Amino acid sequence: MTTKNVIIDCDTGVDDAIALLIGLQSKALNVLGITCVGGNVPLDNVVRNTLVVVEHSRAHVPVFRGCAQPLLVPLQTAKYAHGSDGLGDIGFPDPQLTEQTEHAVDFIVRTGMDFPEPVDLITLAPLTNIALALVREPRLQEKIRSLTMMAGGIGFGNSTAFAEFNVWVDPEAADIVFRSHIPKTMIALDPINQYSKIDASVIERIERGSAPWCKMAGALLRHGLERWKGPVSPPDAAAMAVAIEPSTATSKEYPVMVETRGQYTRGMTVVDRRRWRGESTAAQPNVHVVETIDTSRYHQFVLDTLLGAH
Ligand code: BDR
Ligand code: CA
Numbered sequence: 001m002t003t004k005n006v007i008i009d010c011d012t013g014v015d016d017a018i019a020l021l022i023g024l025q026s027k028a029l030n031v032l033g034i035t036c037v038g039g040n041v042p043l044d045n046v047v048r049n050t051l052v053v054v055e056h057s058r059a060h061v062p063v064f065r066g067c068a069q070p071l072l073v074p075l076q077t078a079k080y081a082h083g084s085d086g087l088g089d090i091g092f093p094d095p096q097l098t099e100q101t102e103h104a105v106d107f108i109v110r111t112g113m114d115f116p117e118p119v120d121l122i123t124l125a126p127l128t129n130i131a132l133a134l135v136r137e138p139r140l141q142e143k144i145r146s147l148t149m150m151a152g153g154i155g156f157g158n159s160t161a162f163a164e165f166n167v168w169v170d171p172e173a174a175d176i177v178f179r180s181h182i183p184k185t186m187i188a189l190d191p192i193n194q195y196s197k198i199d200a201s202v203i204e205r206i207e208r209g210s211a212p213w214c215k216m217a218g219a220l221l222r223h224g225l226e227r228w229k230g231p232v233s234p235p236d237a238a239a240m241a242v243a244i245e246p247s248t249a250t251s252k253e254y255p256v257m258v259e260t261r262g263q264y265t266r267g268m269t270v271v272d273r274r275r276w277r278g279e280s281t282a283a284q285p286n287v288h289v290v291e292t293i294d295t296s297r298y299h300q301f302v303l304d305t306l307l308g309a310h
Contacts, residue, residue: 011039
């Protein structure tokens with residue numbers, strides 16, 4: 001199996017945690033580092049939660065502290081969804097592991113420019129760290145092989161009617177990243193909500209695993225099941241699965257623009273799906289937009305990865 005060298009950018013968060021637990025068990029990934037950004041919870045919580053996850057994963061992966069705030073506006077968190085600690089207030093003990101001293105943006109630039117093999121990015125969070133890295137070192141666009149993001153909505157949002165949280169928190173950063181030349185794949189809310197639901201039967205199988213990463217993933221998923229009173233579709237976990245196994249999804253390339261000004265639509269990803277776009281006015285397709293995810297393959301992938309068959 002060929003392994004991808006990846007950097008994972010996150011705002012850990014319940015669903016980031018599940019995604020990281022999967023990513024850190026996958027034999028298809030060589031995780032060079034995990035970079036943290038303020039998002040679901042303030043940056044201190046994000047760094048702590050990420051270290052908790054790495055510890056439960058028994059992984060030797062460095063964790064880097066990045067930007068605490070979006071580029072232009074104050075941070076808006078999602079504690080209402082992730083709990084006041086960002087991990088559902090379940091009570092995971094503080095980690096023994098410690099973060100690196102290098103700033104996340106420096107790590108992304110240094111690794112992207114100097115690593116001897118291609119580097120892929122997986123982002124599960126507001127795009128502040130990635131945008132700053134691109135501003136700092138524009139040649140990164142030519143060096144990063146791919147960027148797979150949990151970002152945006154096609155027909156609707158969650159933070160507002162049209163804006164998804166990761167884009168809505170820092171639309172200016174998202175705009176910089178979406179305009180970059182890095183080959184991009186976007187896993188938006190629409191296919192996630194439709195195809196990546198995880199129900200009690202899958203959760204029970206994960207809970208039966210004895211490894212600490214199964215116990216942690218099981219506890220987070222069980223918490224979601226009870227909190228939302230039904231099956232859960234953790235967005236970042238679906239994005240991680242597609243990043244690792246692109247064949248579980250279908251996608252099509254469209255022009256995607258980030259709305260930074262709209263009175264009701266700031267933070268919206270405008271996906272131009274017109275059949276005839278008109279040559280003079282339309283932007284060029286710039287993002288592979290995931291349209292479907294194979295639900296049973298997704299479930300099998302999550303189970304095999306966490307329970308050790310991959
Ligand atoms: C995204 O926003 C965050 O709340 C989640 O962690 C996920 O990355 C979903 O909109
Ligand atoms: Ca996230």
